[in-house]
Amino acid sequence: MAKLLLVAEASEGKIKKSLYEIMSKLLSLQFVAKKASFESDLVIVGEVSAEEMERIKRFNLSTIFQAKNLQSVRPLAVDGNYKYVMAPVSTSNKDFFPVLAVSVNNATMVSDVVDFDGANVSKPLFAGKAISKIPLSKRGTYFITVRPNSFGVLDVEQFWKENGGATAVNTKVEAVTQVASSDANARVQVKEVVKAMKSRADLSEANIIVSGGRAMKCKENFQLLEELANVLGATVGASRAAVDAGYALPAMQVGQTGKTVSPSLYVACGISGAIQHLAGMRTSKIIFAINSDPNAPIFSKADYGIVGDLYKVIPMLIEELKA
Amino acid sequence: MNIYVCVKQVPDTETKVVLESDGKAINTSAIKWVVNPYDEYAIELAMQIKDRLQGAPNVIVIRVGESNPTVEVLRTAMAMGADEAIHVELPKYTLLDPTITAKALEAAIKKFAKPVDLILAGKQSIDADNSQVPQMLAARMGLECATAIGSYKVVEGSEMASGVMEVTRDLDGGSSEVLSVRLPALLSCNKGLNTPRYPSLPGIMKAKKKPLTKYTMGDLGLEQVALDSDYAQMSLVLPPEKAPGKKVVMESDNPTQQKEMMKQAVEFLRSEAKVI
Numbered sequence A: 001m002a003k004l005l006l007v008a009e010a011s012e013g014k015i016k017k018s019l020y021e022i023m024s025k026l027l028s029l030q031f032v033a034k035k036a037s038f039e040s041d042l043v044i045v046g047e048v049s050a051e052e053m054e055r056i057k058r059f060n061l062s063t064i065f066q067a068k069n070l071q072s073v074r075p076l077a078v079d080g081n082y083k084y085v086m087a088p089v090s091t092s093n094k095d096f097f098p099v100l101a102v103s104v105n106n107a108t109m110v111s112d113v114v115d116f117d118g119a120n121v122s123k124p125l126f127a128g129k130a131i132s133k134i135p136l137s138k139r140g141t142y143f144i145t146v147r148p149n150s151f152g153v154l155d156v157e158q159f160w161k162e163n164g165g166a167t168a169v170n171t172k173v174e175a176v177t178q179v180a181s182s183d184a185n186a187r188v189q190v191k192e193v194v195k196a197m198k199s200r201a202d203l204s205e206a207n208i209i210v211s212g213g214r215a216m217k218c219k220e221n222f223q224l225l226e227e228l229a230n231v232l233g234a235t236v237g238a239s240r241a242a243v244d245a246g247y248a249l250p251a252m253q254v255g256q257t258g259k260t261v262s263p264s265l266y267v268a269c270g271i272s273g274a275i276q277h278l279a280g281m282r283t284s285k286i287i288f289a290i291n292s293d294p295n296a297p298i299f300s301k302a303d304y305g306i307v308g309d310l311y312k313v314i315p316m317l318i319e320e321l322k323a
Numbered sequence B: 001m002n003i004y005v006c007v008k009q010v011p012d013t014e015t016k017v018v019l020e021s022d023g024k025a026i027n028t029s030a031i032k033w034v035v036n037p038y039d040e041y042a043i044e045l046a047m048q049i050k051d052r053l054q055g056a057p058n059v060i061v062i063r064v065g066e067s068n069p070t071v072e073v074l075r076t077a078m079a080m081g082a083d084e085a086i087h088v089e090l091p092k093y094t095l096l097d098p099t100i101t102a103k104a105l106e107a108a109i110k111k112f113a114k115p116v117d118l119i120l121a122g123k124q125s126i127d128a129d130n131s132q133v134p135q136m137l138a139a140r141m142g143l144e145c146a147t148a149i150g151s152y153k154v155v156e157g158s159e160m161a162s163g164v165m166e167v168t169r170d171l172d173g174g175s176s177e178v179l180s181v182r183l184p185a186l187l188s189c190n191k192g193l194n195t196p197r198y199p200s201l202p203g204i205m206k207a208k209k210k211p212l213t214k215y216t217m218g219d220l221g222l223e224q225v226a227l228d229s230d231y232a233q234m235s236l237v238l239p240p241e242k243a244p245g246k247k248v249v250m251e252s253d254n255p256t257q258q259k260e261m262m263k264q265a266v267e268f269l270r271s272e273a274k275v276i
Helices: A017-033 A050-057 A072-078 A091-103 A155-163 A222-232 A240-244 A274-279 A310-322 B035-054 B073-080 B098-112 B133-141 B200-206 B222-228 B255-272
Strands: A003-010 A038-045 A063-067 A083-088 A109-115 A120-125 A132-133 A142-146 A173-175 A188-194 A208-211 A235-238 A265-269 A286-293 A304-307 B002-007 B009-011 B033-035 B058-066 B084-090 B118-122 B144-154 B164-168 B176-182 B187-191 B212-216 B235-237 B244-248
Touching: A003 A017, A003 A072, A003 A091, A017 A038, A017 A142, A017 A155, A017 B164, A038 A072, A050 A063, A063 A072, A072 A091, A083 A091, A091 A109, A091 A142, A091 B098, A091 B133, A091 B144, A109 A120, A109 A240, A120 B118, A120 B176, A132 A240, A188 A222, A188 B144, A208 A222, A222 A235, A222 A265, A222 A310, A235 A240, A265 B002, A286 B255, A304 B255, A310 B255, B002 B035, B002 B073, B002 B133, B009 B058, B033 B035, B033 B073, B035 B058, B035 B073, B035 B118, B058 B073, B058 B098, B073 B084, B073 B200, B084 B098, B098 B133, B098 B212, B098 B222, B133 B144, B133 B187, B144 B176, B244 B255
Parallel strands: A003 A038, A003 A083, A038 A063, A063 A173, A083 A142, A109 A142, A208 A235, A208 A265, A265 A286, A286 A304, A304 B244, B002 B058, B002 B118, B058 B084, B084 B212, B118 B187, B144 B187
Antiparallel strands: A120 A132, A132 B235, A188 B176, B009 B033, B144 B164, B164 B176
16 A cells, blocks of 8 residues: 655644644545545654644554654655655745655655645646646655645544544554754754744745735835734735835745735735736635725635725724724 | 856746646747746846856856747846856746756756856746755755745855855744855745846847857756656646625725724624634
8 A cells, every 4th residue: 555654843742734734635535535545654843742642643644753853754755665755835845855856766746736636636837827737647756745725624523423433543653763953064054043023824824814015105004914913813915016115025925926825814905916916815715805996906806805095994994803 | 166047937927827728738829938036036146246256157047948939038147147058948838847857957067067166046936836946956966955045145255166155044934044055055046135137238249149058858868757757747727716706895984884894894704704
């Protein structure tokens, strides 16, 4: 039977929601669709709490490996005879996976996958203006990174109730041989990590995004979006126009030359909706637009649009949300 | 001292994607082709290093891509100041398997045989959005790699064969890190790194006479590998169009209407869409 390895980075005793999304997808492929005959292993990088471990085990994994750092995953991923090695898209996986793929003969890598049916993966192109379906037909290993918010998270207890119990969990837990995380002779050395002022979900993983466009007029006005984001528990994004005008940092840009996002809720404030911006956020579940121009293209994609002055609308919206 | 800059020719961001009837490729007849925006930052970085070292580094731009339609992104890069170019030709616009692109770049650089001090690239292309090729090329060439750099600082005595450069890059969630990179290395470039220059008129004239070396995938022994790749079997669909939703207009001098509107909007988000 083909084997799949899922790479999970832990932080503060937990693994990310995006990993539960992938585990849910794998579980339903194995049991419901019966399309995929593979067994899944998980390697946890870092520590998870006992509680989290129990929760993870409910997803029918064969073996859970524990690793102290990403480097220690390498021997497992390269020599472990895996057909698929999978992880959510993250800064570290973006660097790690291509290097793994080079280390394995006949490996193929597909990044930013939004669907996997056991035999094919789907991946957006042109920031989502088209979707490609790529067959996984080779004998070699496939390295696959999955875009967060692509799959729902299963209520796993409910799932087992509907799918014939299987409550006895036979997951083995093993430690992998640890490899030193940093080499004093490495040519690239981390000198310093500058922590974000506020800890917010990354745009690509955020559940809610509040984004500002050219109509924000200046950097200071983004404070208004910060306030709305605080009330919603959202991450603040920006359009290319706002970034190019210097109102927002490049890291905040949503669109074809920025980040492609798919939150549950995308609040577009003063964003007209250029084609390259729409491409980057069109898969948001709900698009909520505020714009003073009733003919702005963003309204054609919005589930809910408010035509009005954002400087008036947003404070009122904040007030209503707090009420 | 040689700086290689990897560039790609991509459809402009304003492109409306239309598929060919076989669903295997996009229709390229109405596309405006541009230098991949992230690669422009890489070209500019090479130029800034070249300027600082009084023109000493030899800057080689390299591209794997179609020769038809021919758009002169390599000439554009040379007009910006690159000294020479390598074109690995593909018969048509293809979203190639990134492992093969990395192999082609490696093979072409080795065939070209000028030693590598630094390789620069955009962090990803805006058509395929893979962000694989720079990391793979570095790994294949045995080079260290710093990806998606957003700023760059000259450390004394740097930019030479064994120099040290200091770069910063964004991490998840708004944090960033500072890396010191000892050359030779590969850096992939992010937005915010610099403002790419426009080619000057004399630059454009000079670019026409600069050397351009061409290889085919066959020359590099990769023709069959590319055809056999799963990527060559990809099929494309357009995403479903979303039906427009509700649109309400705020009346400027009607506080009651405004208040009611906000109530309904929040009600929609909470109860109907259930997203907050």
